[in-house]
Amino acid sequence: MPEGPELHLASLFVNRICEGVVFTGPVEKSEVSKCPEVPFCCDAYRIKAQSRGKEIRLTLTPIKNDDDHRKSKVDKNISQQPMDVVFRFGMSGSFRFTGLDELPKHAHLRFYTNETPHQVLSFVDPRRFGGWQPNGNWQADRGPCIMFEYESFRENVHSNLSDKAFDRPICEALLNQKYFNGVGNYLRAEILYRTRIPPFENARTVLQGLELKDEDKKTADTIKIETPDLLSLCHTVPLEVVKLGGKGYDPQTSNYAIIIAWMQCYGVDGMKSIRDRNGRTMWFTGDPGPMVPKDFKSPKGGKRKVQKHDHDYTDSKKAKKKRTGDVANKMPVKQKQIKNIKKETKTSRSERGSKRQKIDEKTIDAEETKRPITRRSGTGQELQAKIKSKRSQVNPKINLPSAGKAPQKKRQSGKAAEAITHDAFPNNGLSVHPCFYNL
Known part of the structure; x- marks a missing residue:
């Protein structure tokens, strides 16, 4: 940031390049600048600079002659009195002297020479924290200059x-x-x-x-x-x-x-x-002192805060208080979001369960359709009667027991037993004849 020495060097720079140079026409302000217009217009004038602390003053002095006096009566816009324009550089202000084709991008106030080709003395301020005051004086709340007073x-x-x-x-x-x-x-x-x-x-x-x-x-x-x-x-x-x-x-x-x-x-x-x-x-270096801020933190390297003021402190500035309303309004929103998330998880779980039940029912129905269906006509007593009749036709000597009771066999010994078994069950001693499997 430009400080007292830099503004003094800027005044020396202006005096050096403006020595013997005549400026002409109106002082032109850029369209984007919010600083005031400089109501000064003259066919021929000179510029001289002077610094004081963190301020610099340009004095615009008309070159008077008889023709200018006559023109001033016709054209009221032509200035015949000197004007002081006081500048403050802010964070990035400076003066440049260039050709018209090399005019800097952030030239917010311009003074044109009367030579051909034209040259321009311009106040350049990329960050636009600085400014100027036409017909201005040194600020009253600034003390004497540390260098020259x-x-x-x-x-x-x-x-x-x-x-x-x-x-x-x-x-x-x-x-x-x-x-x-x-x-x-x-x-x-x-x-x-x-x-x-x-x-x-x-x-x-x-x-x-x-x-x-x-x-x-x-x-x-x-x-x-x-x-x-x-x-x-x-x-x-x-x-x-x-x-x-x-x-x-x-x-x-x-x-x-x-x-x-x-x-x-x-x-x-x-x-x-x-x-x-x-x-x-x-x-x-060394001890910072007893009035060091509490919970101080050293700034990180490579990152510097840019504040929109001249850093010239005259009185203590109160810190901005945070609005409690904003904080209070944010809390219910978060709670609502949490509730909505919980509802969504509940509904998603129920939907998953219902989907699983539907899938299980479908699989069960599919398995049941795949199974072979065996249909038998008549009641259980009718089926038992049919089995008895068929068995009696094959071997009338054998009487099947009633349903639910185990058949009781009489013990026989010797060849009689063998004859009964082979005659009754000629197929290797099976208890049921193969012809009854399809019933």
């Missing part, structure tokens, strides 16, 4: 130590632009790492006793050598980034290798990281 910056902090903003840990207080205008996430990590102050130490405890004495009101280099405290590092560390020049943060080439090599703590291997109460990742 150093004495005012220190005095503003010490005169307001009773503010509730300093009840927080020092790592969260450093993001408050009311007192630390220009400090962002990577700068606070580098500053606290060099002071060896635990990031979750109370801010008021850390800052008390750091008043700037009269003999210390000298140049920044002298302060850096003699009294390198937390507030002096808030001034000198950003200036180190500025000294890296465009090579450290060049919007034209997006080469960040040099500034990454400069970092000693932020995102460096071996360092610890914890999310503060604002959801920002704090990089540090």
Whole structure:
């Protein structure tokens, strides 16, 4: 995210490319941007930039001559007064200077030169978290710049130590632009790492006793050598980034290798990281301090949350409460689903049982149809009488016993018994003659 040094480098970039260049026509806004229109139109004007903390201001100054004065009376849309447009970069804002054919995709505000072919100075913001304000001024709730208003910056902090903003840990207080205008996430990590102050130490405890004495009101280099405290590092560390020049943060080439090599703590291997109460990742080493959030979790590598704001905290933000109505409405739905599932399982089991019964009945009927059916005419007594008559015709000496009684045989010995058996049952002593099997 662009911080104080990056916005200052952007202002240097604009002043360098706009030196001696004349712009013309209206300031054009993209159709998708929700920021306000810039009501400025002039045949010839110049652009100059200035930064302050996390803001940058472009001053559009018309080039006046007699012809322009006459045209302004005819065409009221032509501007004759300078206009200030204040920009905030948000998460991904920057300025680009390209040809008309190479216009960036996310160029949301464009200033055209009067040369041929036309060139364009454009404000590029892919995520559209930044914005601008025509006829704007520096925001009143932002403190003095940490780089170019150093004495005012220190005095503003010490005169307001009773503010509730300093009840927080020092790592969260450093993001408050009311007192630390220009400090962002990577700068606070580098500053606290060099002071060896635990990031979750109370801010008021850390800052008390750091008043700037009269003999210390000298140049920044002298302060850096003699009294390198937390507030002096808030001034000198950003200036180190500025000294890296465009090579450290060049919007034209997006080469960040040099500034990454400069970092000693932020995102460096071996360092610890914890999310503060604002959801920002704090990089540090050693003990985190007594005000570390409860049940803190280190963020996973490679995944960073993108929040739709500038991360400039001025007051404590209340956490959004979950609506209990939504939770209550979800519970009955789950219970109904469970009941429906149980009903479906019951019905499926009953259906399976009925299907099985039908299959068993069908198999039983099929087996019964396969069996041979033997039909006998008459009652049991009639059948017995027929058997007796047939047997008497074959061997009238033998009288069959009545049904249900076992035949009683008289014991005979010798040849008489053999004669009876062979005569009565000539077929190897069978009790029933084969001719009766089909009855």
